[in-house]
Amino acid sequence: MTDLNSKTTIRILTTGGTIEKSYCESDGTLKNRASIIREGLISSLRLPYTHLELESVLNKDSLEMDDSDRDQICAAIARTAEKGDPIVILHGTDTMSVSADYCHAKMGTPKVPVVFTGAMKPMGFIDSDARQNFTEALLAARLMPPGFYIAFHNRVFPIPGARKNLQTGTFESI
C-alpha cells in the first residue's frame, strides 16, 4: 500500500547565474561563489512533503557558458534522470533558453520533468524574484509530464518555445 504522504524527492542541479550571486563585503562585488541555495532560498520555504537533493554542476554566469559547459549540464541531467525524480536546474537567465534548447536537441524528451529557472535579481535582495521562481519551478517539477521546461514569473514554458525578453526582463513564448 502506498503512503499517500511520503516525501517526493526533487533533484536540484545548480549551474550559477544571477540567482546564486552573493555579495562580498570585502571587495564589494557580486559573484557566483559557493552555492548559497540552501541557506538563502530553501530555508525560507515550507516543504514538509518534499525532499531536495542538491548538486553543483557549474558555478558561472550564463553569458560565459559554451557548448562544453552545456555538455556537462546534459551529462548531469542524463545521470540524474536515471534516479526517476523530477529535476530543477538553476541557471543564469541570459542563456537559459539556449541551454534548455541545447539539452532538448541533444537529449530529446528526458525520462523526468526537467525545469530550468533562475532570477533577474540575486536571491539576497529584498525584492528578488528568486524565491518566486524557485517556488514555481518546484511545483512545476511535481505537476508536469516528462520534458524540458522553463518556469519563470508565473509561467511554465515547454522547451523549445521560450526566450528571454531583454526589454521586459522576463521570458516569453516564441
Next chain:
Amino acid sequence: MTDLNSKTTIRILTTGGTIEKSYCESDGTLKNRASIIREGLISSLRLPYTHLELESVLNKDSLEMDDSDRDQICAAIARTAEKGDPIVILHGTDTMSVSADYCHAKMGTPKVPVVFTGAMKPMGFIDSDARQNFTEALLAARLMPPGFYIAFHNRVFPIPGARKNLQTGTFESI
C-alpha cells in the same frame, strides 16, 4: 492568430482566514479586516503575463464559517467560473478542506480550475508562508485541468482528498 504572450486572467476570491489577517496597532489584535491582498501579497510578485481580478466574498476566520457562508462561496464560484478563467480562493486553513469538499459535493466538477489556498501565518510576518502558497496556487490555476484543488506547501491536492494536519501545520492526502 493567437498572441502567445497575451495576459492570462486569474480571478481571486477572498474569504478571509489567517492569510489576510492584519495587525491593528491601536488595539494590538490580529483581525480579518479589509482585504490587504494587493499591497501585501501581489505587489511582491512578478506577474508580467498574468492579470489578477480580486473579489471579496467573505472576510472571516474559517472556524466561524457555516453552510450559509459556504453557499455564498459556491455561488461566487459558479458566477465567476462563467467567465472561463481559472480561480484562486483565499481561505482560512482550519476549514479549507471542509469548504472545498462542500463546494465539490454541491457543484461537481467546475468549468475551470478552482484552487483553494491560505497560510499558517499571516502575510505580514517575515516568515509567513502566504507568498509561497499564493505563488503555488497561481501556478496550479494555470496548469491544472478543471476541478477543485488545494495548493499548499509545494503540493496540489485534488478535492476531495485533503485535510489539515493540526500537529504538523500543513495539509496532507487522505
Next chain:
Amino acid sequence: MTDLNSKTTIRILTTGGTIEKSYCESDGTLKNRASIIREGLISSLRLPYTHLELESVLNKDSLEMDDSDRDQICAAIARTAEKGDPIVILHGTDTMSVSADYCHAKMGTPKVPVVFTGAMKPMGFIDSDARQNFTEALLAARLMPPGFYIAFHNRVFPIPGARKNLQTGTFESI
C-alpha cells in the same frame, strides 16, 4: 592602558509588551510567550563591540501591569545597575511612560543610563518598528548620562517628560 576597542556591555531587561509578541500558528493568537529577542531582534544587528546580557523580568502586556509588577521592574533595575553597565528595558508601549515615571519617582536618578523602549508592531512583522527602536535604545544607552529615558522613533525623552500619543501611535514630550 585602556583597550579603546574592548566590548561595551549593555544589559537588556525584558518585561513583555508588543515588541516581544509572537504568533502561535496552532491557535492563531499573538501572545507574550518566551522571550524571542535574541533570534528575532539581536541576530539581525551588527554589534561587533557590544556585548548584550539578557534577563527576563516579566512577560506581560503592559496594560495588565500593576504596581507590584512595577516594583519588580524597579528591583531588577536596582540590582542590575550595581554592575555599572547601561540598561535597556523592553516594555509594552501602553504603560511604558507610567512604568518609567514610577521607577523614577521611586528610585530617583539611577547609577547608569536606563532606556525604555518597545514597539507599536511586534518584531516578527515585515514593517515592525521593533528593530528601529531597539537600535536607538542601544545607542542611547551608550550616549546618555545616568538617568531614565524612553527611546522611540528617533527621539530620546528624559523621564519624567514623555507619554504615548494613542492617536499618532508614538511618544511625545509633555
Next chain:
Amino acid sequence: MTDLNSKTTIRILTTGGTIEKSYCESDGTLKNRASIIREGLISSLRLPYTHLELESVLNKDSLEMDDSDRDQICAAIARTAEKGDPIVILHGTDTMSVSADYCHAKMGTPKVPVVFTGAMKPMGFIDSDARQNFTEALLAARLMPPGFYIAFHNRVFPIPGARKNLQTGTFESI
C-alpha cells in the same frame, strides 16, 4: 512658547558608497546610480518628529574619491551647517574616515553635529546593515554636540579617532 513636539530637521548629504548601490537587472551590476535613499531606506523608518532634507553631493565609490571630491564635501557641509540643523553624510566605508578627518582638518569644529555613516552591504539586501547604521546616525545627529563623528554598528566615534578595520568589516577607535 516652544512647541515641545515640533519636528527636528536633519539634513542628509549623500556622496555614494556601498550603502547607495543598487542592482541593475539589465547588466547585472551594482552601481552608484541615482540616490535611492528615500524609497529604500527612509520609507522603512518611523520618524514622526523628524523632517529629513536630502541633497546629493557626489555619487561615487569612496575608493575613487580624491581631495577635489573631499573639498566638494567640505563646501557642502559648510553651506549646509549655516542652516543650523544637524547633518548626516552617507559615504562609502573604504575612505569614510579619510574624508571625515579631511573635513575636520580643514574646517575644525563645525557649527552643528556632522555624522558620517554608510554600510558594508548595500541597502537592498535582506541582511544589509544600512538601516541600522542610518538609524544610529540620525539619533547621534540629534544627541551629540557640534563636531564630526562616524556612527557605525552601535558606536559613535569622535573624529579624528576612527578607522575602518578591513578584516572585521567595521570601524574601530584609534
